[in-house]
Amino acid sequence: KAGVTQTPRYLIKTRGQQVTLSCSPISGHRSVSWYQQTPGQGLQFLFEYFSETQRNKGNFPGRFSGRQFSNSRSEMNVSTLELGDSALYLCASSLGTGSNTGELFFGEGSRLTVL
């Protein structure tokens, strides 16, 4: 079955602009979570959505927001971009209920560069 799809793969924005990233999870997966990866910081958790509701939230400012649609597809938005927002943004999907190994399935990421 198809994996997690993220679009766009690469984008360049300037400070002050806003950006929307999209994620289509694996079919049947109802949980979508977002992570920011920067050099030396590993994967920083942004938020997690399950059945269109934000279930968990990381420690990021309110400029970072997200939503999930009824088909489980998710978008995240970053407003008033800052240079420090340059990062790889990763989306991960999972069943979201119970726990087998707790494995997450990641997309290839959206590489955001803020100039």
Place this chain on the structure above:
Amino acid sequence: DQQVKQNSPSLSVQEGRISILNCDYTNSMFDYFLWYKKYPAEGPTFLISISSIKDKNEDGRFTVFLNKSAKHLSLHIVPSQPGDSAVYFCSRSYGQNFVFGPGTRLSVLP
């Protein structure tokens, strides 16, 4: 508060030898620890996990050891291959909460 620590940012190992990647944690509440591997320009992929009730899990060349009293786990790769060169992330899962370490970059030299 860095709940999952990987204190070695990088590790170089000769091909055919053992690679040992370490991970320490502070929060004793967890269901599983998972290891993910990440190549450049790709998303992380699941490698191996260990549940809270076990102290060892093995899958081919990969073995994870869990020492709950020391709050420490390690991933052993034997023998190491050049294709193992990647960034390895240690992750703690508790219910639907996941926390990742900063990663260790493994370089396997031919």
